[in-house]
Amino acid sequence: MLHSMSNPVPEEPVPQDGAGVPDGFQRLWMPHRMAYIKGENRVSGSGPEDCPFCRIPKLADAEGLIVARGALVFTVLNLYPYNAGHLMVCPYRHVSDYTDLDDGETAELAKHTKLAMVALRAASGAQGFNIGMNMGGVAGAGITAHLHQHVVPRWGGDTNFLPVVSGTKVLPQLLGETRDMIAGAWPGAS
Template sequence: MSLERLWAGWRSEYVAGAAAGDGQACLFCRLGASDEPDEETYVLWRGRRCAAALNAFPYTSGHLMVFPLRHVGEMEDLKRAEATELWDALTDAVRALKAAYGPDGLNLGVNLGRAAGAGIPGHFHAHALPRWNGDTNFMTAAAEVRVLPESLPSSWKKLRAGWPSPPAPSAAP
């Protein structure tokens, strides 16, 4: 499989509510600060410096994103503690995706800049999604039509259950 094909999933990136936030903070800032129930915003996990949430327009079921709570766009501007927690969260995301879906493989990826396909280039975020043998061929054949076997609430429940770290530790010091 060519790299071009492998990464085509987020070449044009869709992110939950990205267009709906005119005049407000960016989507990731809103998700990070939201006091709405996680099952409504699809936040999967909250840490001290980072959080994870489902992509509301997933490439495959279970497509999630991990991001720092601070509004920072450039990877090299992440503080050491943010980068460390982000990587730990991404590792937990891999565990959760494996536990929830038992996929044949996973993609982890970052788009830096709009030219690279970032939908929200001002706020760094990493994608993680499960893959199955043959799904790329299927997606190519289906063009832009996305046929997903399960609903977002169902994905959220599975991944939340499979997440290794306890959710919402924000009350901790």
């Protein structure tokens, strides 16, 4: 059966008399993801004028998916999360390499990483974390010109075959709801 995010249940079943043998799988049809797969509208972030991490802090927190703001860094929900609650800690300053951070930025990035872990444990019961940076395209950075640290919450049994076999990640909440939940659990949030 073919399902679409805009129309979860098709009005009529997709005929199973085409080429191939029916396999019993249901299909989740999400054509809007093709632009991402093809790399369309992908920004390089090479300069502050086209960098999403320079643009996001100018937005309202809910609109930019910002969980918390510091004096030198901010923490934002990843628009393309590896797992529900995947956060990124970013300096406001457009800098590409960890060694280019000043001492204040380095300290606040570490503090926000720690606070992100506390908030994710409180909000969602995270049992572990993957934390790290991908600096440079060869290291896997999607946006190479603006440093960002990933904080990915993990739970027992959160890995399965869907991402490997079908390139599909199941997320239990809308991103805005996840942002609100984590922001509400951020230490010192009122």
